[in-house]
Amino acid sequence: MEYIAINGRDFYNMVVNASNRLAEESEFVNSLNVFPVPDGDTGTNMSMTFKAAVKEIENMDSTSIGDVSRKLAKGALMGARGNSGVILSQILRGISKGLEGLEEANVAQMAIALNEGSTAAYKAVMRPTEGTILSVIRATKDSALISQEKDVAEFLHEVTKAAKVMLDHTPELLPALKKAKVVDSGGMGLYIILQGMTSALKEDIEAEIKDIKISEGGLVGAISTEDVDIKFGYCTEFIILGDASKAAKFQDEIEPLGDSMIVVGYDDVIKVHIHTNDPGNVLSKAVQVGQLSKIKIDNMREEHRELLLSQEEIAKHTVAKEEVETKKYAFITVAMGDGISNIFKDLGADYVIEGGQTMNPSTQDMLECIEKINAEHIFILPNNKNIIMAASQAAEITNKDVRVIPTTSIPQGITCVTMFNGEANVSENEKELNEIMKSVKTGSITYAVRDTEIDGIEIKEGNILGLIEGKIKEVGLDKFEVSEKVLENMVDGDSELITLFYGKDIEEDEVGIFVSKLEEKYQDLDIQCYKGDQPLYYFLIAVE
Numbered sequence: 001m002e003y004i005a006i007n008g009r010d011f012y013n014m015v016v017n018a019s020n021r022l023a024e025e026s027e028f029v030n031s032l033n034v035f036p037v038p039d040g041d042t043g044t045n046m047s048m049t050f051k052a053a054v055k056e057i058e059n060m061d062s063t064s065i066g067d068v069s070r071k072l073a074k075g076a077l078m079g080a081r082g083n084s085g086v087i088l089s090q091i092l093r094g095i096s097k098g099l100e101g102l103e104e105a106n107v108a109q110m111a112i113a114l115n116e117g118s119t120a121a122y123k124a125v126m127r128p129t130e131g132t133i134l135s136v137i138r139a140t141k142d143s144a145l146i147s148q149e150k151d152v153a154e155f156l157h158e159v160t161k162a163a164k165v166m167l168d169h170t171p172e173l174l175p176a177l178k179k180a181k182v183v184d185s186g187g188m189g190l191y192i193i194l195q196g197m198t199s200a201l202k203e204d205i206e207a208e209i210k211d212i213k214i215s216e217g218g219l220v221g222a223i224s225t226e227d228v229d230i231k232f233g234y235c236t237e238f239i240i241l242g243d244a245s246k247a248a249k250f251q252d253e254i255e256p257l258g259d260s261m262i263v264v265g266y267d268d269v270i271k272v273h274i275h276t277n278d279p280g281n282v283l284s285k286a287v288q289v290g291q292l293s294k295i296k297i298d299n300m301r302e303e304h305r306e307l308l309l310s311q312e313e314i315a316k317h318t319v320a321k322e323e324v325e326t327k328k329y330a331f332i333t334v335a336m337g338d339g340i341s342n343i344f345k346d347l348g349a350d351y352v353i354e355g356g357q358t359m360n361p362s363t364q365d366m367l368e369c370i371e372k373i374n375a376e377h378i379f380i381l382p383n384n385k386n387i388i389m390a391a392s393q394a395a396e397i398t399n400k401d402v403r404v405i406p407t408t409s410i411p412q413g414i415t416c417v418t419m420f421n422g423e424a425n426v427s428e429n430e431k432e433l434n435e436i437m438k439s440v441k442t443g444s445i446t447y448a449v450r451d452t453e454i455d456g457i458e459i460k461e462g463n464i465l466g467l468i469e470g471k472i473k474e475v476g477l478d479k480f481e482v483s484e485k486v487l488e489n490m491v492d493g494d495s496e497l498i499t500l501f502y503g504k505d506i507e508e509d510e511v512g513i514f515v516s517k518l519e520e521k522y523q524d525l526d527i528q529c530y531k532g533d534q535p536l537y538y539f540l541i542a543v544e
Contacts, residue, residue, distance in 0.1 A: 001204055003152040005104040008068040010200075012057060015072060016207035018196030019054040022047045023212035025192050032185035034176050035454075037446050037465060037472075042185035045082030045360055045386075049089055050193065052079020052362070054209060064103050069096040069113075077393065078367070082360040084186040086389035087121050087133055089363075091190075094120030107155045111144035114159065124389070131173030133186030139166035140194065153201035160194040167191050180452055232258040232275040235298040236282055240270040242290020248399040250289050254282050255374070329422060329429075330375035333413050334361060334383050337534035340410055340501060347417040350375075356534075360387050366394035370402055377426045378402045379433070381413040385470070401426070405433045408470065409442040410534075411499065411542030443468050443486045443541035445479055464538075479506070479538045480514050484521075490543040491522065498525055501532030501540040 003010065022029075022043075029043025056075025057068055073096035076089035097120070098113030099105055105113065118141040121134055128134050143162030149155040167187045171178040200207055236258075240250070247270045258276030270289065276282055279297050286292055331349040335341050336356035344352050351369040355361040370378060378400060380391045385408045395402035403426070407413045416433045424432070448463045454472050459465070466474030466486035473489055476482040487498065498518065502511045508531070515529050532540060 001153075003201055004150065005106045006065060006110075006152050006201070007104040008060070008063045008065045011065045011068050011105075012060070013205055013207040014197040014200040015050075015057070016054055016209055017200035017205050018193040019047075019050045020207065020210045020212065021196035021199075022050055022189060022192050023210070029185050029189050029192070031450075032182045032188055034180045034182060034452065037449065037467070042082070042084045042189060045085040046088050046186070046189040048362070049076055049080045049082075049085035052076060052364070053089070053092060055079075058209060065105050066096075066099050066102040069099040072096065077397070078362070078364040080363045080390055080393060082386045083389045084133060084189065085360070086363070086393055087124055087186065088190070089393070090120040090124040091117040091137055094118065105152075107147060107149055107152055110152060110155060111141070111147060114141040114144040117141065129174070131170045131177060132184050133190050135170060135173060136163050136166050136184070136187035136190050139163055140190075153198065156194070156198040156201060160191070160198050163187075163191050163194050176454075179454075232277050233299060234276055234279045236272075236274050236276055236279040236296075238272055238283070238286065238295040239293040240272060240286055240290045241293055242270060244270055246270070246289050250285070251399065253285050257282055327375050328377065329420075329426075330373045330378045331381065331417060331420075332366070332369045332373070332378060333381040333417070334387055335410060335413070335534075336536075337501075337504065337532045339531040339533040340414075340540075343414060343530060343532075344417060347414065348420075349381075349417060355387070356384055360384070361390060363390045363393045363397070366391050367397060370394060370398050370400055373400075376401065377429075379416075379420075379429075380404045381407045381416055383407045383410050383413040403430050405430070405437060407437050409440075409444070409542075410501065410532075410540050411442050412437040412440045415440045415542070415544070439544065441468070441490045441543040442470075443483075443490055443539075443543070444537050445483050445486065445539040445541070446537045448475075480510070483514070483539050483541070484518075486541065487518070487522075487543070490541070491525070495525060495543050497542075497544045498522065498527045499542040499544075500527070500529045501534065502529065503532060503534045503536070503538050503540075505535075506538050 026043035026047040029046065030041035033041055053072045053076035057071045060068060060071060062068060073089070073093040076092045080086045080089040094117035095113040098116035099109065102109060118137045121137050122128050125134065140159045140163045143159045144155070147155050147158055149158055167183050170184040170187055171182070174184065177184060199205065250270065254274060257278050258274045272286065274282060283292065283295070332351045332353065333344050333349045334353045334355050335344055336354065341352045341354070350373055353361045353365055353369060355365070366380065380395065380402060382388045382391045382404065388404065388406045391404045395404050405416055407416060416437055419436050421429060421432065444467045446465050446467070448459045448461050448465055451461050452459050457472060457475055459472070459475055464476050464479050464482045465472050466482040468486060468489055474482045474485045476485070491498070500515070511529060515527060519527050534540065
């Protein structure tokens with residue numbers, strides 16, 4: 001079948017088929033990651049991001065490609081996980097911009113959309129690196145802009161081939177890929193997406209969303225430091241069809257009526273979630289903003305029971321308003337392990353999002369915590385380089401004042417919370433925290449998940465790895481010997497404090513013996529040790 005132009009339904013089949021393909025191949029994409037440590041793998045992050053995007057369009061009945069692409073981009077934006085997921089969400093956002101307002105798109109218009117996707121991806125990265133997914137999307141749009149094809153299916157086939165050529169070339173652009181004898185994992189993820197989109201048209205596939213299990217590496221969830229007593233009994237969710245610019249004002253109006261509030265505006269839609277004892281009052285304010293859709297009210301005090309209430313029934317549950325006190329500062333941080341989470345909570349963090357190396361929280365996870373906090377200024381500590389972009393994206397979406405401190409490790413995050421000055425103004429604090437985190441030397445002890453060679457060091461699966469500032473410095477067979485060597489590289493004449501956080505896979509008595517040895521070796525330094533309970537990492541180490 002020839003496609004001179006494609007409409008919203010065609011595009012739906014394309015992206016759903018692509019999502020299914022990516023989910024099926026996610027473990028293969030994960031296997032291309034060069035670094036041998038347990039990490040938030042690219043295939044998992046990209047697939048979960050794309051599944052969130054597709055979920056947003058699952059029940060759409062529009063045949064407008066502009067409408068479908070806009071909703072798809074919104075879903076990707078909110079569901080973006082990890083740096084690769086954020087970049088993918090920006091590609092889809094750019095494509096949506098190129099298709100805006102169109103009922104259907106021909107080859108020339110699809111080329112413009114891919115050009116917008118490439119531009120958005122490069123803008124999302126502060127220091128773009130060639131040999132990555134960025135190179136692949138650039139090659140795709142370059143091919144698109146010079147294509148002479150008239151059939152959209154043949155056009156996609158052509159640009160997908162160009163993407164494959166660039167993907168195969170990525171090892172020449174990144175020495176690490178060449179040494180590991182693999183292509184870029186993010187680029188491979190994008191190539192699989194393009195393949196899925198192409199085959200949907202060429203094979204006339206009527207795609208259905210498949211429930212393909214993707215390994216998540218752990219549950220991501222917000223752990224509140226507040227009491228778990230249910231103060232507001234009705235979980236109220238709905239959509240306002242109206243001017244999204246009114247979202248901030250509406251949020252201020254309903255803020256005193258409950259907690260766990262999320263108000264997100266996007267184009268002509270405002271998505272609202274709030275826990276309240278007065279859903280009738282919330283809805284009566286909402287109808288003044290626009291038409292209501294998808295109203296859902298759950299009685300949280302009655303487990304597993306959903307109540308779809310009419311406005312007359314809602315009115316019976318009206319209670320007095322509760323004033324919500326606004327504090328000046330709040331912290332959201334990311335951590336894995338009960339011990340580390342408890343340390344953050346004891347230091348005053350408002351929310352700890354469960355996540356880290358093997359499970360990168362999404363933009364939506366961040367946003368949910370942001371909207372639950374009633375503070376003038378909110379700081380996010382990602383504590384992992386692969387979470388920073390999702391945190392920054394959440395900060396851009398919300399109307400609240402959110403500052404992301406780009407911490408890349410748990411010790412950096414803990415030091416930032418510890419040294420925070422609640423009396424200083426927000427700009428002074430932001431500047432100070434950015435300086436403080438740089439003063440913390442960070443080490444970590446983990447194990448290799450694959451054979452590889454890094455910087456001339458031969459690594460076998462199962463070896464113990466000692467990392468300093470994320471770079472492998474020691475390889476051995478004993479976790480304590482490797483830990484001691486890492487410390488020897490970290491401690492210098494200016495060092496005063498060593499802090500160890502030990503993981504769930506180490507026995508406490510072993511740790512005690514090791515700490516005693518360190519105290520004898522570093523008699524002039526203070527040595528602190530805490531039970532972190534973190535998975536995958538035997539030790540997280542800070543030297544200050």
